[in-house]
Amino acid sequence: MSMQQRPRLLIVRSVSVQQLDGNLEAIRAAFPDHSISILTHPHGVAAVEKYPALEHVYRYRHSGPFRFGRGLEELRGEHFDRVVVPVANPTGGGFFNVFLFSFSLPASRRVVCSSLGEISELGVGRLARMVAAKVLTAPLAMLLAVPLVVVASLWLPWWLGRLRR
Template sequence: MSDKAEKWCLLIRSVPFQQLDKIVPALVRQYPGMKLAVLTHSHGREMAASYREVDEVLIYPEVGSFDQAKVPEAVRSRQWDMVVTPVANVSGSGFYNVLRFGLAIPARQHAQVNLPGHFSQLTAAGLAWTGLRNGAFALVAALAAALLWLPWWLLFSLLSLVTPRKRENPGPG
């Protein structure tokens, strides 16, 4: 980032490259004129560098999932104009660690892009709300399942009390 007029976007590779095949061109259309850097694990370096739209590839040195406490210094030390976190579904559910990681990187703007290629602003408050909402849905689903299961459990328990049991025939003896 030598030229102050250059605008930089960091794309966190949290999805398969097949999805990036669609996201990278959409990102360039959505934010024309921005330089594009991709943050990936070391095994994705070569593939990330193969995109003609990618100006720089940065390596996440840790093994395993992206962790907001382990943002690499090469990423943290720069001021990004945009950080984009791809998710593999419509809601972003299941990608909370990567979304939190993206929010931990200093940037003027944060966004997520889902599988169909829709960009949406990413904020800490929005991520917290989504987590609370998804947790509430899970709780309601668990309660509903328990309520639907309870009558059947009672019915079968009562039936087991009134159903005559087959006596074992000890045989002649």
């Protein structure tokens, strides 16, 4: 009789260890049958080793933020059923680089765990919408800023002149 292997889950530590305390409870509740591992920067290893729920701690051997395709040496030959990206706010704003990085990890699915402990899927469509928003935001801001600068540069001298009188 063969024993079936438990599904594997990898947390990409992208939040403080204090927040991870709450996130870990939510993750364990959402995926009670999964074995849980974590990927963290070297400076975070000692802090996360306190969690008995973690089966393995992987080290992200690069300094700086997580980047797509970088730091995967320790994960060679591994595969996870899920990757979880904890975020420090309800929307996940500001974590685009970690979301993108999660797609370079050997996993079948990706999810986000918000600061409120809410779990949501992170699919290619959601990532594509984020990319579109990032790509369109800067040109749109410039397009709107140029007319405002022109109007302000014409109006401001006139208004300052009136204040002097």
